[in-house]
Every structure is written in structure tokens, then in C-alpha cells.
Amino acid sequence: MQLAEMVHFRHYTSSSSKGKHLLIEADDGMILTRLLTETPIVGRHSLRLGVQIPTHYLLQLESYPYPFRIYKIRGLPIGGVPYKEAVPKPKELTGPIVKTPQEYGEKVLIVVKPPILKSKVVIPYKVKGPSHAETQSDSSHGDHCWKKNLLGSFFGLSTSYDQVQSTLIDKTIIIKDSKTYLKAKEHLELVLWDMNEKSEEVSAACKSLKKARKKVKNFKPLRDTTKQEAVEMKSKVSTIEDEFYKCYDISLATVNASNVVEKWKQVLETALKDLVNYKLYLD
DSSP states (O other): OOHHHHEEEEEEEOTTTOOEEEEEEEEOSSOEEEEEOOSOSOTHHHHHTTOOOOTTOOOOGGGSOOSSOOOOOOSOOOTTOOOSSOOOOOOOOOOOOEEOOOBTTBOOEEOOOOOOOOSOOOOOOOOOOOOGGGGTTSOHHHHHHHHHHHHHHHHHHHHHHHHHHHHHHHHHHHHHHSHHHHHHHHHHHHHHHHHHHHHHHHHHHHHHHHHHHHHHHHHHHHHHHHHHHHHHHHHHHHHHHHHHHHHHHHHHHHHHHHHHHHHHHHHHHHHHHHHHHHHHHHO
């Protein structure tokens, strides 16, 4: 079985970072293995693959010629679109050690161990390229070599990513064990604890405020009723004051009338005495 029939290359675009990735499938007739390159194919790695990078750094794989047939992928539940074909579970690619091209004057031996295929990808599409018939003019030996080197380059990207990830994990562990990190973590815990206490105090104050608002709402009808009663009492007091002033005027009139009557009484008594004296005088 030729390498072109064993290895298929698919094109993926990340839905989150919009980066371009390649999916490599290797099928030896017994085991189907899928490899998704997690490192975007841009920068130095793209030059190793012989892909020209445009000035805006957005790789459009469909616009670059590849001397091998790229088939449209099927059978993968990608992007929520169901496919009828069954998909075998990803397995580790088994095979010999592959030599990568020279880099910085050194040959790096890489064991082919691709990562597991992830599901956060968009629906792949067919990448344009020359037909298989256009590549038949090359010799089988040279064709096998450059394809083998190309496959090794792709796997080298995956291994480089694994090495960077391992280095990052080691640095993360070192940072977590450092005194600065521990002090910062302790300070953060104290700040969070203080914030939690303050949030509890604010929550209690909000509850008290809600209760006070409810009491104010309950007192509002009572206040309106009290105001109405005060207006009614004021009206009654005003009426009583008017009646009092009327009675006071009557009392003054009565006193004046009694004085007049008393004067008339004295006049009448004087006149009566004069009449009595006059009668005695006549007798």
C-alpha cells in the first residue's frame, strides 16, 4: 500500500481562535488513526512545510497547491452536524521512528505519538490541489521520501507542542511552589475572605433596609388617616371657637342689659318714694 493511500490530510478551522489546523489520518488497513495538530500552522512551522504565509498571517490552505490528493472528510460529528457514517475511536499511531528535516544543524528523532482528536472544530471542507494524476510523473522512491518527510514535519509540530506544553506545566509547578506565589495566594485568600464578610454585612444591611421600607409602607396609610383626623378636629375646633365668641357676645349684652335694668330700677324706686311722699303730703 502506497503512503498516499495510507495518509490523508484534512483541513480544520478552530471555532474559538479561527486558527488553521490539519487533521492527518493514517490507515494501514487495520487501524485508523486520526491526528489533529493543535499548533496553528503559521510562522516558522509553516515554512518547514513549504507553505507560503501571506502578509496578513491568515493561512488559506485551499489556495496553495499540494502534490497529493486531499479528500473531503466524512463521518465526523463536527459542528453539531450529524453524519451517518460511524467513526472509530482515536487510537495512538503506531509505527517506526520518523526523521524530521534538519533544523539548526541537528537531526531530531521523533516518535510518532499524535494527540487525541478534539471536538472543538468546525466542519471541514475540501482543499483544492492538483489531481493524483498530475503527481504520477514523479518517481515512487522520491515521492515516498518527501511524503514521509512531510508527515514527519507534521508530527514534529505535534511533538514541539507537547514539549512546550510540558515546559509550561513544569514552570507552572515551579511558580506554584515559589514563595511569591504562596504569599500572593495567601493575600488573595485574605482579600476574598474580607470581601465575603463585607458582602455578608451589605446583605444584612439590605435586608434591614427592606424591612424598614415595608414598615414605612405600612405607616403611610396610618399617616394619611391621622392627617384626615387632624383636619376634622381643626374644623371642629374652629366651629367651637365661633360658638364661644357668640356666647361671649351674648354674655356682654346681658351684662349691659342688667346694668340698664338696674338703673331703671333705681329710677323707679326714686319715683316711688316721691309718690309716697307726695301722697303723705296730700293727706
